Amino acid sequence: MSGLLFLEQSLNGLQFGLMLFLLAAGLTLVFGIMDMINLAHGSLYMIGAYLMATLAQATGSFWIALPLALAATALVGAILELTLLRRLYGRDHLAQVLATFAVILIANEVVRIVWGPQPLLLNAPPSLTGPVTLPGGLQYASYRLLIIGVGILVALLLYFLIAKTRVGMLVRAGASNREMALAMGVDIRRLFTAVFALGAALCALAGAMLGPILAVQVGMGENILILAFVVIVIGGIGSIRGALVGALLVGIVDTSGRAFLPLFFGVFLPPQFASAAGPALASVLIYLLMAVVLFFRPQGLFPARG
């Protein structure tokens, strides 16, 4: 029994971690290449989820809506980059924080005006609503398995894009030394618009995949944004590999902490105390992880800058 529970929680952690990776990948590249703090990244996740819910309703199909939502969100991201964020690259981090915080406020209100204050409903594709039986007898939601599959696929694609293509080489060059890349004739500005649009599409993918599990509502981007920042700081800013490792660490630590800490405390503490202390400590756990990582590796696990 406990073996099955362990397997189930590991899969949940993997699934959550891979979705965090989708968010963190775009964030870490934006951060690494342009040295830009973008708090509005979570807003793109929210906008992606809303577009997905609307398009799924309009087309009646999850699979037709998905690529449309990704493209639309990428477009929103590119417009945001071209009109606003581009003006902020030369400014200090504080100005970037202020401006992108303003974008969060604006995005939340615009979403509330367009879609209203009620959360939207986004259903998983009908063929994937039931559970499947995994080897070992575990009943696991097939939709969650799909999320894991999509996450792994995107991670592989990103790895191929970053490690094996010319565009990826330019991205890595920009992340490790921006001035040198500029001096060597790389058109960083155009590259960055493309990276930003890609990051937005990944946000939308995470929003679309998590939509049926979590609620599609205003403010959904804010808490997950902080987790994405934790991920990229643990992994090392600018490093895709770091983002993947950080995301999996955070996903698994958070999920298993929530599942097992109350049980663990229940062994030697009175039940009412265990049920209070368990979830609290579980929430604290990932921040503790980050503080410990930063204490020993102040540049994160995989620093991109040499």
Add this chain to the structure above:
Amino acid sequence: MKRVLACFVVLAAFPLVMQAMDNLFYVSLASRMLIYAIAATSLNLALGYGGMVSFGHAAFFGAGAYTVAILATEGISNLWLAWPAAVVVAAVAALMIGAVSLRTRGVYFIMITLAFAQMVYYIFVSLKEYGGEDGLPLPGRSSGLPLSLADDVTWYYLVLALFAATLYGLYRLSRSRFGRVIEAIRENEVRAEAIGFPVYRYKLACFVLSGAAAGLAGALIANQASYVSPSLLHWIQSGTLMIMVILGGVGTLWGGALGAIALLALEHLISDYQIDWLERLAPNYQDHAGLAVGVVLLAIVLAAPQGLAGMLSGKRRA
């Protein structure tokens, strides 16, 4: 100096005018603004003067507030006991968080202070016997003065006095040897180290002072509404304090206060006032105050890089 004096004369006369107009709501709003002004000023000490971009100041603000609230529920509402306790608790929290965080630099410092603040947030959310997620109401404002603080005008003057003391403290600090060293470290840490200043200890002292002042502001905000909730510790609160400082002017004496007052006034103006032409243009605009606040913030970032204080003194970026 004349301008400062004029400012405080206006601030001191404000409740009398409002009393004459029978409009005490604004006295209460003004107290709230001044409390946030203290909190933002405390952050400005670390962020503007010390160059330490703390994204977790709500932790100290909230710790101060919760100290007062918890002591009050346990029957200790004397301000001579509760408020110093709030300051000490916030200072100790700042000492522990700062001691670890100050080993990192730049963006990593921003993120590690955020991480610690989130830990504090979740710890208070989990305190079920003190309200947990729902927050904790106080039996009333603190006692211990011959006057009753339940009276909004008396309360305003007490807050104003503490605000003046905070600003004066920052003024004296920035002109002291300690303040000079802190600014030298902000400008060039390596050089300050080479000259022989114990950089780490100076920064930590500055961070603790800043946290302690935020704890005082927290003690006041708990009294203001006679209610505390975990939202005082949420990262959005840290962000808002940072926004106030950036909006007002980083590293300027009045920056935190200006930003706090401007932001709260803007929020109030949009959500509580009926502007007829705007109402015709966009019905229900008052439900969407965040939109206007966001647009104004964006305009200020793009148009006034030095914040409001920079705009007022007419300085331009070189």
